[in-house]
């Protein structure tokens with residue numbers, strides 16, 4: 001039997017209107033759509049974006065271990081990849097849906113590697129999605145980068161990184177997952193000159209909040225779906 005096709009789909013920041021036409025088309029037609037369960041709200045958001053397209057296929061949720069034990073993480077990853085491969089072997093087209101972009105800090109990258117190695121005959125299509133930082137720049141009407149400026153993305157900012165972090169001139173630094181370390185970051189930024197700060201929370205969703213005021217940003221509650229952009233001239 002011909003295996004099914006694997007799709008990696010970026011579903012954008014949360015508002016289904018940011019889905020690309022190709023992503024929407026695939027979500028409606030696939031046999032099985034996998035979304036990722038996490039300890040934060042992003043799992044139910046992924047599911048609601050998928051459901052907005054009235055998919056005919058089954059929606060299934062995968063849990064990825066956040067354990068510090070690498071063996072546990074690898075085992076969970078292999079189990080999830082195997083769950084998808086069981087469907088592919090039966091000729092079913094499968095979607096792996098990622099919030100934001102598919103190939104930007106997504107578990108899809110790991111799943112892809114396993115499936116590509118174990119089932120090299122599986123056809124694959126990857127559809128990019130609108131990233132959280134592209135959304136923040138657009139919503140705030142602030143340039144992300146231009147001319148010869150550099151764009152840097154720090155995927156998981158932790159408080160202990162604060163003192164080591166540098167902000168080169170003519171650069172924009174995007175800091176994802178700052179919800180637990182925001183205070184340390186804001187303290188660090190007090191020492192920096194010629195910067196502008198932009199904060200975005202629950203972008204494109206009902207609770208959206210955007211601010212460039214460090215005082216207001218410091219008062220925000222812990223929110224997984226939040227990021228900070230620092231532009232230095």
Ligand SMILES: C[S@@+](CC[C@H](N)C(=O)[O-])C[C@H]1O[C@@H](n2cnc3c(N)ncnc32)[C@H](O)[C@@H]1O
Nearest residue numbers: 013100101104131132176177202203225226227
């Ligand atoms: C694992 S990363 C995923 C990045 C995602 N693949 C992308 O393309 O933006 C999760 C982080 O992305 C950011 N994020 C994703 N969606 C967001 C949204 N709608 N509003 C604010 N931040 C968001 C947050 O910093 C969150 O902690």
